[in-house]
Each structure stands twice: as C-alpha cells, then as structure tokens.
Amino acid sequence: MDIRVKNVINIFTIIDGKIHLLLNKNNLIEIECLDEINLVNNEYIYKNIDIKELNLKQCYTFSKKEENKLELTVLYIDIINKDNIKLNDKFNFRELDKLDKENIYINKSIECLKKELILNSTIKKLYPKEFVLPEIQKIYEDLLDKKYDRRNFRKKLIKLDVIEDLDKISSNKTGRPAKLYRFKEIKEDKVLF
Amino acid sequence: MDIRVKNVINIFTIIDGKIHLLLNKNNLIEIECLDEINLVNNEYIYKNIDIKELNLKQCYTFSKKEENKLELTVLYIDIINKDNIKLNDKFNFRELDKLDKENIYINKSIECLKKELILNSTIKKLYPKEFVLPEIQKIYEDLLDKKYDRRNFRKKLIKLDVIEDLDKISSNKTGRPAKLYRFKEIKEDKVLF
DNA sequence: TCAAAAGTGTTACTGGTACACCCATGA
DNA sequence: TCATGGGTGTACCAGTAACACTTTTGA
Numbered sequence: 370m371d372i373r374v375k376n377v378i379n380i381f382t383i384i385d386g387k388i389h390l391l392l393n394k395n396n397l398i399e400i401e402c403l404d405e406i407n408l409v410n411n412e413y414i415y416k417n418i419d420i421k422e423l424n425l426k427q428c429y430t431f432s433k434k435e436e437n438k439l440e441l442t443v444l445y446i447d448i449i450n451k452d453n454i455k456l457n458d459k460f461n462f463r464e465l466d467k468l469d470k471e472n473i474y475i476n477k478s479i480e481c482l483k484k485e486l487i488l489n490s491t492i493k494k495l496y497p498k499e500f501v502l503p504e505i506q507k508i509y510e511d512l513l514d515k516k517y518d519r520r521n522f523r524k525k526l527i528k529l530d531v532i533e534d535l536d537k538i539s540s541n542k543t544g545r546p547a548k549l550y551r552f553k554e555i556k557e558d559k560v561l562f
Numbered sequence: 563m564d565i566r567v568k569n570v571i572n573i574f575t576i577i578d579g580k581i582h583l584l585l586n587k588n589n590l591i592e593i594e595c596l597d598e599i600n601l602v603n604n605e606y607i608y609k610n611i612d613i614k615e616l617n618l619k620q621c622y623t624f625s626k627k628e629e630n631k632l633e634l635t636v637l638y639i640d641i642i643n644k645d646n647i648k649l650n651d652k653f654n655f656r657e658l659d660k661l662d663k664e665n666i667y668i669n670k671s672i673e674c675l676k677k678e679l680i681l682n683s684t685i686k687k688l689y690p691k692e693f694v695l696p697e698i699q700k701i702y703e704d705l706l707d708k709k710y711d712r713r714n715f716r717k718k719l720i721k722l723d724v725i726e727d728l729d730k731i732s733s734n735k736t737g738r739p740a741k742l743y744r745f746k747e748i749k750e751d752k753v754l755f
Numbered sequence: 756t757c758a759a760a761a762g763t764g765t766t767a768c769t770g771g772t773a774c775a776c777c778c779a780t781g782a
Numbered sequence: 783t784c785a786t787g788g789g790t791g792t793a794c795c796a797g798t799a800a801c802a803c804t805t806t807t808g809a
C-alpha cells in the first residue's frame with residue numbers, strides 16, 4: 370500500500386483592509402512529507418518563506434483514493450500580520466474574492482478563518498497598534514457577510530472592553546476623519562461576534 | 563519513509579439518560595488503513611459491528627513521529643441512537659465519566675461531541691419519539707457542566723420552536739410525573755445552547 | 756457650499772435570569 | 783400526609799436593534 374501525506378498551508382493577512390491569502394507562484398502552498406518526517410513541517414516553511422511567529426492551526430484532513438494509492442492532505446491555516454512576512458518572487462498575496470471559489474481547501478480554510486478572526490486576540494495580531502473603527506467594521510462585514518450599524522458596532526466593542534480610544538484622528542481622503550483606537554492587551558480571549 | 567495511518571472511531575449514544583461511548587473489548591475502536599485503502603473504512607465497521615445509519619464526522623488528525631516512522635491517527639465521532647446498534651461480545655458501551663480522562667482521543671471527541679449535541683437534529687436522533695424535559699435538561703447539564711433553571715429551560719426550547727407537547731404524562735418512580743414532549747421534524751438546524 | 760464619511764445618544768424590543776408557589780404521585 | 787420532583791407565571795435586567803441629526807474634512 371502506498372500512502373502519500375502532504376500539507377496545505379493557508380496563511381491569511383490583511384492588506385489595505387482586505388483579507389488576502391498567501392500563494393506560492395499563484396498556487397496554494399503545498400508541502401509534501403518526504404525527507405523530513407513530520408506532519409507540520411515548520412522547518413520547511415521557514416527555509417522557504419521569511420516569516421515570523423507562525424502558529425498553524427489544523428482545519429481538516431482530506432483523503433483521496435487513487436488506484437492503490439491513498440493521498441492524505443492535512444490543511445492548516447494561520448492569520449499573521451503582514452509585517453511579519455517578507456515576500457520574494459515566489460510568494461505573493463491575493464485578495465480573498467479573487468480566489469477559486471470551488472477549491473475545497475480554500476473553502477474549508479475560510480470556514481476556519483471565520484472562527485478565528487472573531488477572537489480579539491486574532492484581530493489584535495492584525496492590528497497591533499492603532500486602527501480606525503470603520504475599517505475593522507468593514508472587515509467583519511466582508512468576512513461574515515453581515516451589515517452592522519456604526520453606533521452599535523462601536524458600542525459593542527466598548528462594552529466588551531477590548532478597545533481604547535487614543536484621542537487621535539486619522540487622515541481620510543474624503544469625509545470626516547475617523548478616531549484612532551487600539552486593541553487592549555489581551556488578558557482573556559473574547560468572542561466578538 | 564514509513565507512514566502508518568489509522569482511524570479512531572468514537573461512537574456515542576445515550577443509555578438511561580447518560581452519555582456512553584462504544585468500546586471494542588474495552589479499548590477505543592481503532593482501524594488501521596491496511597488492506598482497504600480508505601480513510602474512513604465504513605466497510606470494516608459494518609463487517610464488525612451491527613450498526614445502522616452511521617454518519618462519521620472528522621474531529622482531528624494526530625501525528626506521532628517515531629524514528630523513521632510517521633503515524634497519523636484520524637479521529638472520527640458519531641452520535642447514534644442505541645436502537646440502531648446490536649452489541650455482541652466484542653463491543654460494549656461505557657459511561658462517559660468512567661472513561662480515561664487523560665486520553666487525547668477521548669478528550670478531543672468530547673470536545674466535538676459538545677458541538678454536535680447542541681444541535682436539535684442531533685438530539686432528535688437520540689430521542690426520535692417522546693421524552694421528558696427533565697431528562698433532556700440533565701443531559702445538557704452533564705455535557706456542558708452548567709445548571710439550568712427548569713422554567714427557563716422549557717421556555718427556551720418552546721421559544722426556539724423545536725419541541726411539541728404531546729399532552730401525555732410519564733410515569734415517574736417518585737414525585738410528580740413529567741409531561742411528554744417530542745422534537746419537531748427538523749426543517750433547519752438550530753443551535754440550542 | 757456641497758458631498759462624503761464618521762461621530763454621537765435615545766428608545767424600543769427581545770432574550771435571559773431569577774424567583775415562589777402550586778400540583779401530582781408514591782411511600 | 784409528607785417528601786419528592788415537576789409544572790407554571792411574573793418581574794427585572796442586559797444586550798441588541800433601530801434610528802436621525804450633527805460634525806469634520808476635501809474638493
């Protein structure tokens with residue numbers, strides 16, 4: 370019997386207020402378990418991508434049977450700050466809505482992404498310093514496919530005690546500038562939505 | 563490189579108002595992917611256990627590296643009605659709190675079990691016909707390690723429109739007999755707790 | 756001075772929690 | 783008739799949803 374095991378590693382980040390996925394020459398990042406026997410081969414990733422603080426989370430294991438061969442694909446995701454990665458000519462980010470919507474690995478990843486990104490610890494990784502509430506709101510609206518009321522959105526985050534007002538304002542291209550906030554230091558993980 | 567893949571199959575049911583796990587000669591049900599190349603080998607299960615309507619759900623894939631060998635264990639669970647299984651001398655059910663609390667497969671299974679059993683479709687599989695509210699309440703109290711108020715518990719299920727009153731009463735050993743209810747036919751899955 | 760975008764406060768509703776008293780049964 | 787366990791209704795609180803007007807900026 371012939372068994373092949375590979376990992377698919379989907380790393381998400383936010384660029385200009387939009388969720389992006391890291392690709393390897395426009396393909397999903399696939400790592401075959403060959404020389405190094407390890408399910409998640411961090412070594413391999415660090416050798417090939419200049420990335421810091423990777424914390425992969427397992428989503429699902431897919432199996433495919435072909436003749437006398439069993440292929441297992443273990444899917445992992447992570448959500449990182451784009452400052453923690455240095456891209457090269459091989460790796461690039463692509464916007465979520467420009468990805469193949471039929472791909473099972475992508476779809477499953479997004480399912481997991483939704484469960485991760487509603488934690489205050491995760492969103493703080495993406496916005497470690499200052500941010501503007503309308504941007505955060507838009508991310509959750511895109512991700513969860515819902516609309517929120519500006520006032521209720523702000524009220525909720527204040528009530529949950531996860532943001533603090535920095536008494537500064539942003540510089541917007543158009544319209545009134547927004548106030549700057551910061552996510553408080555994480556004491557306990559909270560589910561925001 | 564040597565790769566071994568096995569499944570651990572944890573099947574839960576409710577007997578006398580308590581959650582039980584199916585064991586094979588007092589061990590977890592493990593199936594090695596050997597002759598048949600398939601991740602979930604239903605054939606194998608059906609050959610060895612007289613069981614109906616199995617619907618396994620993947621929980622997690624564990625990996626263990628030993629010397630030059632990689633062992634993958636894919637964990638599945640299901641929650642079935644005990645009428646759908648005929649036990650033999652090999653297989654038996656054991657109560658949840660009499661299981662090894664250190665076992666990673668058992669712990670992960672219970673984690674998944676909690677997420678499944680709060681769906682009205684799952685609890686209806688366990689109680690397809692009539693039941694008594696205090697019994698259901700006790701199951702959720704045990705499972706989620708919470709206490710519910712009798713009145714609020716009933717109100718919640720009525721509000722969620724998942725139960726119907728059968729206008730019949732049970733025969734209790736002691737105390738006032740309880741009313742009989744039935745879970746309504748499932749149109750859409752609802753999260754109860 | 757107009758359009759665009761963000762700030763704010765109030766009210767109504769809804770779901771959840773807490774709680775006390777009454778009722779049916781078996782011993 | 784008493785202990786046990788189950789049924790019911792009400793009042794309060796908190797979280798959510800709906801909503802309109804004002805403010806700041808750039809063009």
